[in-house]
Amino acid sequence: MADRRRDDRRRDDRLPHGELVADVLAVLWEAGTPMTAQQVNAVLGRGLARTTMATILTRLYEKGTLRRTPSGRGFAYEPVEDAAGLVAGRMHRELASEPRRDLVLKRFVSSLSENDEETLRRLLLQVDGDSG
Incomplete structure (x- = not known):
C-alpha cells in the first residue's frame, strides 16, 4: 500500500x-x-x-x-520558428482542416478583445497595402 x-x-x-x-x-x-x-x-x-x-x-x-x-x-x-511562428502555424493548420472556414473566422474575430480586434485590422491593412 x-x-x-x-x-x-x-x-x-x-x-x-x-x-x-x-x-x-x-x-x-x-x-x-x-x-x-x-x-x-x-x-x-x-x-x-x-x-x-x-x-x-x-x-x-x-x-x-x-x-x-x-x-x-x-x-x-x-x-525552426520562434514562439509566435509556431502558434501561427498551428492556427493555420486548424483553419485549413475546417470545411467552414468562414464560420471559424467569424467566431474567432467575434471573440477578440477590442485591442486585439484593432491590431488585426491594422495588420490586415498593412498586408493589403503591401500586396497592392
Whole structure:
C-alpha cells in the first residue's frame, strides 16, 4: 500500500506532456543556439532520464518543430520558428482542416478583445497595402 501511494505521488509530481514540451521549447528559444538533449535536460533541472529528453526532442524534430545537426554521437536541436511562428502555424493548420472556414473566422474575430480586434485590422491593412 505504501509503495502504491509513493507511485501515485510520483505520477502527480509529473508535468503534463504539453507543459514539458513547452518548457523544452522555451529553453531552446532562450538559448538561441543548438543544444543537445543533455544540455536541455541540464537547463531544465528536472532530472529527467536522458532517453526521455532524447525522445521528446526526436518527436519535435519529426513533427518539423525542430531541426537537428550532428553533435558528437548524437544531435543538437534548435527551433525552426520562434514562439509566435509556431502558434501561427498551428492556427493555420486548424483553419485549413475546417470545411467552414468562414464560420471559424467569424467566431474567432467575434471573440477578440477590442485591442486585439484593432491590431488585426491594422495588420490586415498593412498586408493589403503591401500586396497592392
